[in-house]
Amino acid sequence: MLQPGAAAKVGKMSSPKPADGSYFQLYESRKGVFPKATDGFYRRLKWGIMIVTLAIYYITPWIRWDRGPYAPDQAVLVDLANRRFYMFSIEIWPHEFYYVVGLLVMAGIGLFLVTSAVGRAWCGYACPQTVWTDLFQHVERWIDGDRNAQFRLQDAPWGSQKIAKRFGKWAIWLFIAFWTGGAWIMYFADAPTLTVDFWTGQAAPVAYATVGILTAITFIFGGFMREQVCIYMCPWPRIQTAMMDEKSLLVTYKDWRGEKRGSVKKAKANPGEFGDCIDCNQCVAVCPTGIDIREGPQIGCITCALCIDACDSVMEQVGRPRGLIDYITADDAEAEAKGAETPPTWKTLLRPRTIAYFLIWASIGLGMLFVLGNRTRLDIAVQQDRNPVYVQLASGEIRNNYTAKIRNMESRPREVEISVFGLEGATIWEGGTARPAQQTKFVTHVAPDSVAKVRVFVVAPPAAQESTSYVMQVRGVGDDAETDSEELFFKRPGNE
Amino acid sequence: MAENKYIDEPTGTETVGHEWDGIEELDTPMPRWWLWTLYATIIWGIVYVILYPAWPLVNSATEGVLGWSSRGDFAQEMEAREKELKPIRQALVSTDINKLSGSPELMQTAIEGGRSAFKVHCVQCHGTGADGIRPGSGYPNLNDDEWLWGGDLEAIEYTLIHGIRNPDHEDTRFSQMPAFGRDGILTSAEISDLVSYVRNISGKEKQSASAQRGAALFQTNCALCHGADGKGDRMQGAPNLTDAISLYGLDRESLTYTLTNSRYGVMPRWGHRLDPATIRMLTVYVHSLGGGEASPALEEVAQETLEDIPAGSDGADTADDAAAGGGGEGREDVQS
Numbered sequence: 001m002l003q004p005g006a007a008a009k010v011g012k013m014s015s016p017k018p019a020d021g022s023y024f025q026l027y028e029s030r031k032g033v034f035p036k037a038t039d040g041f042y043r044r045l046k047w048g049i050m051i052v053t054l055a056i057y058y059i060t061p062w063i064r065w066d067r068g069p070y071a072p073d074q075a076v077l078v079d080l081a082n083r084r085f086y087m088f089s090i091e092i093w094p095h096e097f098y099y100v101v102g103l104l105v106m107a108g109i110g111l112f113l114v115t116s117a118v119g120r121a122w123c124g125y126a127c128p129q130t131v132w133t134d135l136f137q138h139v140e141r142w143i144d145g146d147r148n149a150q151f152r153l154q155d156a157p158w159g160s161q162k163i164a165k166r167f168g169k170w171a172i173w174l175f176i177a178f179w180t181g182g183a184w185i186m187y188f189a190d191a192p193t194l195t196v197d198f199w200t201g202q203a204a205p206v207a208y209a210t211v212g213i214l215t216a217i218t219f220i221f222g223g224f225m226r227e228q229v230c231i232y233m234c235p236w237p238r239i240q241t242a243m244m245d246e247k248s249l250l251v252t253y254k255d256w257r258g259e260k261r262g263s264v265k266k267a268k269a270n271p272g273e274f275g276d277c278i279d280c281n282q283c284v285a286v287c288p289t290g291i292d293i294r295e296g297p298q299i300g301c302i303t304c305a306l307c308i309d310a311c312d313s314v315m316e317q318v319g320r321p322r323g324l325i326d327y328i329t330a331d332d333a334e335a336e337a338k339g340a341e342t343p344p345t346w347k348t349l350l351r352p353r354t355i356a357y358f359l360i361w362a363s364i365g366l367g368m369l370f371v372l373g374n375r376t377r378l379d380i381a382v383q384q385d386r387n388p389v390y391v392q393l394a395s396g397e398i399r400n401n402y403t404a405k406i407r408n409m410e411s412r413p414r415e416v417e418i419s420v421f422g423l424e425g426a427t428i429w430e431g432g433t434a435r436p437a438q439q440t441k442f443v444t445h446v447a448p449d450s451v452a453k454v455r456v457f458v459v460a461p462p463a464a465q466e467s468t469s470y471v472m473q474v475r476g477v478g479d480d481a482e483t484d485s486e487e488l489f490f491k492r493p494g495n496e
Numbered sequence: 497m498a499e500n501k502y503i504d505e506p507t508g509t510e511t512v513g514h515e516w517d518g519i520e521e522l523d524t525p526m527p528r529w530w531l532w533t534l535y536a537t538i539i540w541g542i543v544y545v546i547l548y549p550a551w552p553l554v555n556s557a558t559e560g561v562l563g564w565s566s567r568g569d570f571a572q573e574m575e576a577r578e579k580e581l582k583p584i585r586q587a588l589v590s591t592d593i594n595k596l597s598g599s600p601e602l603m604q605t606a607i608e609g610g611r612s613a614f615k616v617h618c619v620q621c622h623g624t625g626a627d628g629i630r631p632g633s634g635y636p637n638l639n640d641d642e643w644l645w646g647g648d649l650e651a652i653e654y655t656l657i658h659g660i661r662n663p664d665h666e667d668t669r670f671s672q673m674p675a676f677g678r679d680g681i682l683t684s685a686e687i688s689d690l691v692s693y694v695r696n697i698s699g700k701e702k703q704s705a706s707a708q709r710g711a712a713l714f715q716t717n718c719a720l721c722h723g724a725d726g727k728g729d730r731m732q733g734a735p736n737l738t739d740a741i742s743l744y745g746l747d748r749e750s751l752t753y754t755l756t757n758s759r760y761g762v763m764p765r766w767g768h769r770l771d772p773a774t775i776r777m778l779t780v781y782v783h784s785l786g787g788g789e790a791s792p793a794l795e796e797v798a799q800e801t802l803e804d805i806p807a808g809s810d811g812a813d814t815a816d817d818a819a820a821g822g823g824g825e826g827r828e829d830v831q832s
Contacts (some may be wrong), residue, residue: 026525026526027525027526027528027530027531028525028527028528029527030527030529033601056810225529227585228527229756232527232530240528296506312554322791378617385625386625387623387624387625387627388625388637389787390639391627391637391639391642391739391787392631392740392741393638393640393642393741393787394640394641394642394736394739394740394741395739395740396699396739396740397639399639399786401639401786417575431784431786432600432784434790455784457786486553
């Protein structure tokens with residue numbers, strides 16, 4: 001890691017000059033990576049995934065979904081202000097956050113599944129850092145030219161052309177970054193309204209701040225930090241080492257086939273001495289993280305497989321079999337090096353570990369779907385006054401006071417009936433209304449998609465026992481037969 | 497250093513020289529931008545120390561050039577809140593107290609405001625649950641449906657403003673029960689008969705010869721204030737003796753003490769200590785606790801309305817609503 005030039009520049013910050021005269025570097029400046037354009041199966045796969053993921057990201061907030069007059073008509077909406085999460089026909093309340101937890105658990109196990117089967121496929125294809133870096137690199141090649149042109153431009157003195165190209169590139173990056181941040185906020189408010197508000201300066205300050213921060217992060221991470229994020233900042237590369245085993249697919253340089261490296265010319269001159277690798281360095285040239293895959297598996301490899309594409313096209317040109325660099329498991333690599341038969345790829349994917357991950361993942365998903373299909377949209381939660389626990393009335397009767405929270409989780413106003421069951425001689429009425437002579441239920445109104453906090457008074461004659469258990473129930477009025485109930489205790493002084 | 501150099505074979509990176517079960521720690525250099533973030537945090541720290549209070553001194557701390565303080569923040573927030581509450585307070589005071597129920601939102605705000613004010617000014621005597629701390633304590637339970645001086649909104653507000661038995665104040669509610677025993681008005685045997693009678697009409701004791709003698713004594717000595725039927729008189733704060741609730745308890749001992757020595761409570765007047773809006777909030781809160789009564793004036797109006805409207809129309813509902821008295825703790829719709 002010694003760079004003479006850098007060492008001289010940062011000498012003051014480095015350790016004291018050791019006895020042997022060489023400088024020991026404490027800090028390393030980033031080595032530029034100028035990946036070369038390539039084409040092939042994996043490059044096209046990456047294109048496809050980039051288009052799909054970016055399309056999902058940018059288009060989703062604009063999908064409309066009619067929920068009637070009392071709820072927003074945006075298909076996917078995280079309504080933080082009103083604490084609701086909408087996803088097509090599903091509406092989630094804060095107390096149902098376990099669905100989100102379930103999704104996160106599924107995402108986690110999904111990552112385990114993918115990693116144990118196909119290694120760092122997430123890193124190589126679907127991670128936003130990878131997708132946006134890839135997009136930015138395409139822009140870079142479009143403005144600056146391919147790898148060699150980029151080298152030349154890097155070393156060129158600052159002239160009008162370099163300034164124009166640099167600012168042109170940064171402008172396009174900023175434009176993309178801005179739209180990235182702009183699309184993000186659309187998930188948190190009605191997209192068309194927010195767009196108008198945003199451009200007329202009416203949106204909330206937090207919207208501008210979010211766009212600003214995300215624009216800056218996208219610009220810096222995608223344009224400048226790039227592989228540094230993967231190598232130094234992201235925990236996933238560390239976790240994935242624990243998730244992978246010798247049966248996970250890895251981008252592997254088949255050294256038993258490639259070594260010893262030598263050019264086509266040399267190989268022709270000395271047949272039998274050299275392997276298939278012609279040492280053309282194309283695998284290094286196309287690598288977006290600037291590593292040499294021939295050094296073996298390493299933390300810098302995000303398994304984007306672009307080196308496979310590059311190597312395959314070279315092998316084709318020189319008339320040697322493809323797959324010198326290929327997806328292969330560590331076990332198979334060992335077997336193949338020994339000349340043994342290797343099983344087909346699908347067999348390495350189907351093994352107890354991946355099947356177990358899949359079953360856990362699928363059962364959580366099915367379980368959530370089942371719960372989701374059976375949940376009620378009317379709910380009662382009653383809290384009894386504890387101070388005082390009961391009130392003695394002039395007539396000698398005992399009154400208990402409650403606060404009932406009636407949750408109407410449907411986007412329509414509802415009339416609901418609150419009733420008492422199993423308390424002899426009980427009379428129930430709503431706070432704010434006069435006490436009726438005798439009544440075991442009353443009807444109250446709950447606004448659409450909201451919680452009504454209803455004060456409830458229950459009176460019953462005195463009795464010997466201190467505590468009588470009974471049930472308070474809420475029920476939709478008319479055709480709306482949804483019910484929910486809570487078991488309560490009626491408290492008395494006792495010993496009457 | 498040179499002689500202690502350990503090099504990791506596969507990577508060629510220097511190691512720090514430690515080894516645990518064959519695992520070595522490579523001494524990979526930190527990225528340079530990482531160093532710049534460290535410098536950035538140092539600069540941030542210096543700027544912060546200049547702008548905000550930072551260095552502790554003996555009795556205080558450096559003030560910072562922005563002059564920020566948490567106390568100032570608090571004052572600002574309180575001021576903003578006061579400003580926000582001002583129109584609500586004004587609306588509360590300017591609305592007829594009996595018509596408050598017409599605006600449920602204002603009502604709810606008043607109840608919540610009253611709840612807070614109650615915790616500051618009233619809990620010392622009435623208890624945190626407004627239940628008079630315990631039965632027989634002498635402090636009225638405000639949750640029940642018995643009122644010494646009236647339980648409609650106007651009566652409660654009057655009591656709050658003028659207090660009870662404030663000697664320095666003309667409008668205060670005032671009454672005093674004679675100390676029948678101590679002042680020699682009645683003999684202890686007569687007092688015992690009266691106790692029997694009072695316990696009899698409140699359902700604590702069966703009819704007895706003593707109670708019958710007490711009945712006669714009651715008509716001559718007590719009926720003037722407590723009424724011939726013992727149901728009390730709110731004009732004088734004379735309690736209803738026939739119901740299940742009593743301020744000091746209904747056992748013989750307690751009643752004998754009250755008849756012998758006389759007992760009464762004092763409540764401070766709050767009219768000159770709290771602003772009218774807070775008084776009104778407290779009124780509505782106390783009224784909402786479950787025993788609030790409909791305003792008599794309003795009931796008359798409702799009755800008249802009822803008579804004006806032909807039977808079978810919606811008039812009955814109106815009357816019911818009016819009789820509900822407005823009060824009571826309503827409900828609120830929240831999104832959470």
